[in-house]
Amino acid sequence: MSFDLRQGETIGIVGESGSGKSVTSTAILGLIPSPPGKIERGSIVFEGKDLTKLSQDEMRKIRGNEISMIFQDPMTSLNPVFTVGNQIIEVIRLHQQVNKKEARTRAIEMLKLVGIPEPEKRLEQYPHEFSGGMRQRVMIAIALACNPKLLIADEPTTALDVTVQAQILELMKKLQVDLKTSIIMITHDLGVVWESCQKVLVMYAGNTVEYANVEDLYQNPLHPYTWGLLDSQIKSDTVGKLPSIPGNPPDLRNEIAGCYFAPRCAYAQEKCFTERPPLVEVSLEHMVACHFQTADHRLKREGGEASE
Amino acid sequence: MSNQAQNISPVSVPLAAKKKSKENSVWRRLLKNKLALVGMIIIAIMVIFSVFAPLIATHPPNAMDLANSLSEPGVDGHILGTDNYGRDLFSRIIYGTQISLIVGIFAIGLGGMIGTLLGLVAGYYGGKWDAIIMRLMDGLFAFPFILLSIALMTVLGAGLFNVILAIGVANIPGFARIVRGQVLAVKEEEYIEVTRSLGANHSRIIFHHILPNCMAPIIVYATMNVAGAIISEAALSFLGLGVQPPTASWGSILKDGKDFLVLSPHMATFSGLAILLSVLGFNLFGDGLRDALDPKMKV
């Protein structure tokens, strides 16, 4: 997969559970546990540096400092046995030459910034004394404590309630404006993508199947998987039987020769099972990986809603 | 759901076969695990030793030759030398396998079973039961092993069974505590509540759901304690509780060997090695079994 991202921009990565979204994002930080994982090939260029070529030490200086990350589940991503303050101060002192007191002041500032009332008191509390939404805000505070240039948000709102989810998305938007941070937003909820991203990357089984601007993708989705994804979202006006993608994602432990989506694809033909389609740019800044969606050939989308 | 019936393909796999296949899968997983396999081979060898001792042993285990006591390994056809009575050490270790195996397995089995049961009850029911059982366990833990053993001997008389009983009883509190801790965690799992919602009674919940999910630490703890049990047997035989001379057991050979440690270390060394090997076997097997019983472990 490949994509690029400019300052202050947000890219959304969507795809079902297990489609490799988290692996991609942790790869950027060089955090794929090895063994078993390892980056086979390719490069990750951040501000001109290839992150895959950096040493562990250099990488550590970047982590949490220039690139930071918010994980999927706020309930399990904070260390339960340290106070929230401890965990924020830790990252500040790690990357900035400040003393304990200054770090503490900064931590309080951060908590205030993400909208946690009584931050002085809250600093001394443990994660389990926070609600899910507050924990996710703490995670954001940790991630933003060193003014990173890039924030990777791995499903930052999946575990949260709708109202809290709305709050968090709002907060991230605001912070992005203030801090000029670029964001990689990983989610399986297209609504979140519409809400907050400029570009979107659709992943299936570890591969990028489509990459486009958000509007473009919404109006003119090309990959059958993207169609399925769009269709199965329940909207305020959905009635009748829900369109859904039949079957289950493939087991990636097995060798699969063709297009990963072929077994579930209504449009699949023989070729799809034998040959992996490359990701090609079919129109301006719109890339798709499908044998039958090319610059000069289009599939006709059946069922669902036509978006032309 | 009868209206569905015609759509349903006939049951393809006969039931018995299926049951078997499940057991098979645990077994297969065990066999696939190389370390567990090593463990099983060790245990198998010990079982063979204990069953076929008369065939394997090179000498009668109790035949003394006082003139040739404590001879070095290899001398006069004594593979591992002789003990302080001039008895063939190899043959005694072979014969001793049986006692040591029986004591190790049954004592831990007994202590493990009772301890697990108590731990299950304490952890599951909590409250008063928990307090009573666990405080009793504290009390039992406080009892010196020797005192307990002498008392048991008095009531029940000496014998192999009482060695097992004494060591078993001494092992109860440890199991109870470990199991209780585990139960406290498992009983909060959602699938336990699901089972309750299906109308299951306590015993079904405890034995069909909580217990299987507590097995991992129980197995590990049990296999680790086998060594202790085998060694304890020697301590007990000196109190008159249990296996009496001239019957051979690893523990008693080891303990006898202690008095010749400096000049003739082979007695203590070989019996110690036998214990070590069996412990290795049990632990490897235990770890393998734990993994094999855990459907999540990929082998």
Added chain:
Amino acid sequence: MLRLILRRLVDLIPTLLVVATTVFIITRMIPGDPAAVLLGPQASPDEIAKMRESLGLNQPMYLQYIDFLGSLLQGDLGTSLGYHQPVLSLILERFPNTLLLSVCALAIALLIGIPAGIISATKQYSAWDYTVMILSLVGVSMPIFWLGVMLVLYFSVHLGWLPATGMGSLSEGFGSVITHLVLPSIALSTIPMATFARITRSSMLEVIRQDYIKTARAKGLREFFVVWKHALKNAMTPLLTVMGMQISSMLGGAVLTETIFSWPGMGRLVVDAIENRDFVVVQGTVLFIAVIFVLINLLVDILYTVVNPRVNLSNKGEG
């Protein structure tokens, strides 16, 4: 918290009553007349009879029991038949020695067992891992007397670095006690060390897969801190349980170690007392040990809350 402590202390009463009764019954039940054992082989029957009388052993059992409970209520553990001294003072004289030995052994076990377990877990399936695991199995199957004699043969007899037995005394300087302490502590520490290594390993393997470890790494934390700060504290809970059990059995008297190294501790006291049928001492020590166990369990429960703020003590064990 205070409530819990108080409740546990109240719990202690029935425990002690049960323990006291059981130990009373057991000591009266086992063969061997204290008077006869005390007087030795040369005693004549009428001397033994006189001795029994003077020890109060010819009273009816229930009276002895009532006497025993009565003085127990007044905090009196009785007077030793063999030492002719109050049992409590006998215990209190030896308990610090046992405590010292156990604490040192525990420290060694922790300082080596936990790092070994951690390294084993962080390098799972490496040569290191296998080495540590095999060594830990050797550790649990190593008979203490064997290890003790070997240690002494090498370090005391061969190298002459350390004294072989005894405890030394503070009057010869602190160093004397320290040097006497080394070998018995090492011998006593092997089994707990091996246990800790195994428990730490499995518990670390669990913890290290958790999300918050990923978070810590994503912060740019050194692996060292990730493991030793973030992971370890989370892995402590099962370790504490086992630690509590190990301390309990050590304080109950590391009988073998104390015997081999002639360490003047509780273990020897109680075994001696059993062999000499010094029932009063047996009763006293068993009760004392029971109290210690309950206190250690309590301490472990309190420690749970320290390593894990989620644990709510008042709910634990009573809910």
Added chain:
Amino acid sequence: MSETILQVNNIKKYFPVKDSSLFAKPAKFVKAVDDVSFEVKKGETLGIVGESGCGKSTLARLIMQLIRSTSGSVIFNGQDLASLSEQELKKARKSIQMIFQNPYASLDPRKTVEQLVMEPLVIHQVGTHQERVQKVQELLEVVGLSDYHATRYPHEFSGGQRQRINIARALALHPDVVICDESVSALDVSIQAQVINLLKELQAKFDLTYIFISHDLNVVRYISDRIAVMYLGRVVEMGTYEEIYHNPQHPYTRALLSAVPKESPLVKKERMILTGDVPSPMNPPSGCHFHKRCPYATDRCKTETPALELFEGQHLVSCHLLGDIS
């Protein structure tokens, strides 16, 4: 459709809060469910929405008699469930089943699918073993799993498939009422659609009654005939789905509706972002529980608890400002 199958009357659940200090009065409670009443008719689906921690699961547990209510009653087919003996309750449980929130945690990891689905049959001693095996095959078929899945373990399945296993298990005893506690919340969109379709199919086929709990309003709307909105242990609004979606009255319902993410990148949606978190049920605000986060709150809201009153049709609302907010 008109026959009432389940009735919940003024049910309350107060969890006592254990305080660790020695001298505290034990008078503190979490009012997880505070005076909730509703009825469900045969064959209908009642949706319950609300934020995390508002008492949805507790309500479900109360109905299932997994926990005892502090007061109030659950009447099922005319029987007060709380008054039943152990044995009678076991019988009643055949008719009410629950599908739990978390498909990952609600399956015993050490049981095969067959054992799991067969469990209710075993517990209630339905049929011979042979018949049970047959039944399991049928059930797996019904939920769209194949018979070769029967010998596998839960971890070998995706979330959607696991939820199917849960559903199969819940259906094993032919229940009348199925409570779905966030049964699809943990699933991916495409899987979620599969499961919802399945639920709807089954409802049609077996005339099931659902109580469908979720915090996803679109899902609830899609599946439910009537919807109850809960906030901090209380029902704040209840009505048919048209009533709730097209004419929401309670400010909280409105906030919930507006929090649903955009459905298109093309529209600009004005969202009503609530401030603050759900307050702790241990220490709920006085008066109307919602007043601290409500942009319209008046002084009256701070002191006086509003009652759940009929607004129009079947539409019940609990707000002092009923009709005043545009």
Added chain:
Amino acid sequence: GGQSSAPAQDGKGTGQEQAAAGEPKDGGVLKIGLSSTAKTLDPIAYTGAYESNIIRSIGDTLVRYSGDLSKIEPSLATEWKVSDDMKVYTFKLRDNVYFQPGKYQDGRKMTAEDVKYSLERSSKQSALKRLRGVQSVEVISENEVALHLEQPNAALLAMLTDGGNIVVPREEVEGWGDQFGQHLIGTGPFQMDKFNQDDSVALKRADKYWGPKPHLDGVEFKFITDANMMTNALRSGDIDVVTDVKGQNRAVIEKDQNLNLQTKPGLSIEYMGLNQNEGPTKDKKVREAIRMAVDVEGLVKGVFKWGGAEKSYLPLPKASWGYDSSLEASVPAFDPQKAKQLLAEGGYPDGFKTELYVIASRVPQATIAAQQLKDNLNIDAEIKTVEWGTFSDVVAKGKAPLYIMGWSWYPDPDFFLYQMFHSKQIGSLGNGYGYNNPEVDKLLDRATAETTDEAKRKEMYGQVMKMINDDVVHVELGLLDVATGMKKYVEDYQVRADSSIFLVNEETNVWLNK
């Protein structure tokens, strides 16, 4: 074998060594390892031989045995005489004897009152009755006391040598009460310095000791319960002297360049007791068969692979003056054939099943004996290893069909033969087989009541042993050595057959040659 080098190792030998080593040097602390813990040193309360060894360095008795145990010598009493009816013993006391200073007295002179107090305390209050049959002690003058006996007792002087009968000051006894056992005060060469429970007892030189001035500054007794560790401690230099050396440790010490092993036949015998009243052994033929079927020679060699014991013939150790080697010949030799025949005559041609009780430390003896009984007579003697408390209970109650145990006490034969064979002792451990022979009883009584003359008494004891031999009560097994290991630099250390330790007296004065 330690025995072969015996000449240099008996009491006199040390004297020659001393000459070779040159002038004794003063100074240093001698560290002695004892194999059991001293619980209390109170003379009336102590129970173990280990404790009495410490007591002997602190206090003195009126009389003591000479180094070779051949005769009673003066100690606090300079001379004594026995009345004709043998019921009054009069002692003349040494005059320059002072107690060691303590908390309740400052080292005052010992008086006749102290002797009276101490001996009466022992005879009335001592749990172990170390002064049996003393009716009263009379202070005749400032330096003269008389002991009045209930009945004649020729063994009185032997009893008086016991550490339990040292003279102690009343103030200290009463002042310390229960604690006196940790703060013993006496008139001996060393005084209590520190009592570390279960660990060690440290003594320092007593300045006003009446005897020769000790060369040593002090003595430390260390309690080391594990025999192997004791030897290790000797080798590592933790201690200078180990007592009670057995088994492999004998060889280990002999091999070590820096160590000396001194060994001599002791006052300990081992035997198998044969139940006289119950089971197959009730029949004398069976008992004879058993005795003949045990190859004692082989057994002793097997158990004591590294030496330290010899075959025993009589129920009396050779170190006792009562020992009569002419009786050895009347003990039948090992003869399995004849044994088998006797057993058949006794009605058990195919052997029988029985039990052999033993404590853990004598399991090797039992193992070999049982094997021999099995091999030679097809008797299945199931070994019952029990700990001491149970053993003494079972045996004293006469419930053990066969048992192996040991006996050791003063050199006076009374303490062996009376204890083990007088019917009055049935019910106690000594006569656990229930031996009852009125003739033996009579002789044993006479031997202490009629005369104090050793020759006459020896004759009577000889007759007793003959009868016992005929009745087959014991199978005598081993006669154990007393073996002591020590650093080469320990000089003038006397190993005594009764394994008592005297560091300083008229015969010896231990010093360190380093």
